[in-house]
Amino acid sequence: MSAADKACAIDLAGERVLLLPEKALYWPRLRVLAVADIHFGKAASFRALGVPVPRGTTAENLALLDLLLAAHDVAHIVFLGDFLHAKAAHAPATLAALAQWRLRHPALRLTLVRGNHDLRAGDPPPELGLELANEPYLLAPFAFCHHPELQAAGYVLAGHVHPVFHLAARRDALRLPCFLVGGQRAILPSFGAFTGGHAVRPAAGERLFLVAGDMVLAHAKLTLGR
Template sequence: MTISAGTPFQFLNQDLLLLPQKAIYWQQEKALIAADVHFGKVGHFRKAGIAIPRNMEQDDLAMLSDLIHEHRPDKVIFLGDLFHSDMNNDWDWFVLWRSQFPRLQIILIKGNHDIISDKHYTDLGVILHKRLVVGPFLMLHHPLADPEKKEEDGYVLCGHIHPGVSLVGRGRQKVTLPCFAFGKNQAILPSFGKFTGKVAILSRKADRIFGVLKDKVIAIN
């Protein structure tokens, strides 16, 4: 197991640890938060005849397991798109993984890709919500339609768009890093799953952007 070099970030009087595995550990709630895992995406593409390495799904599950063993959370909150599409063989890997943590509370904020029957999740003890308020935060999947408009229920934590930040070097070389993007009314988490893309987002002066490198998280602004 690799110990993660997270970046501490105190926000709204809460202690958040921004992890290079593209998740957040929230110390006060003993909660691990991740967005857009997209389990089953490998199986979905392979089912369509597209050659994708099988071990990508297991890698994401192993990373989740490492984070759980390291931080020992009471709960894991998934901010939507836990599973990519309809049922396929990758579901069996998720069932096996769940059986290793029977006492761990797992909460899923349902996203647009979460189309598997609710019963399959509830049979595994996964708690489903469309939105959930925990402390000062409102857990959603989709970002706010108007990021300038504050949600009455709390500061939004969400996913969906797989945010990235573009950096340009002195030689004009360009790289786009996954990022945590904290704005005035919401924070958008990077996609946890390896088999996902990222979209460069525009940042305003008030935003706090944290880029994700292989083994650490760095403040961009």
């Protein structure tokens, strides 16, 4: 099964986009990959506070980005805020890993739409070559944002919420990352490892697309086995 077969193609604001099981959104016409809430250095930030948490989350996030770049024709990644988790995310090991990844993709355009964690963490080092923008970052017909409640001149693609959905049937239950898609905005799931999630339910006019393993499925199409 190809990467396109595992994705869910939908139309937003007159544009065809792919909701990817890697918890990102791909816009083929402009070759844009939208990634929300990657939170580089979150584990390092916790360890700096003396909290014992697993290592390797930065490498895991970068490997997943590499997988997406290999599977899709991407010219531009737009990070929808919370690129770095906190000031402690400027740890030498984290920045070195990011720098090495950047050297492997020198022609790739990177834009960071600043989120609330970015304001506390500070901007990434200039050598990473990210274009920095405050929300909304406009590429018509889309407004790339961090906060989904922002009013913008375009269809809003946002993060911040880390949406997940609790799916239950009889004695079985799943907690799945999801895309929450409405008439004026879509909220992407958190891309980063070790970022948690916030349970959501669709309001009137909203649709849920659930990340179920290596596929994205509309909520109504996903059922649990006995």
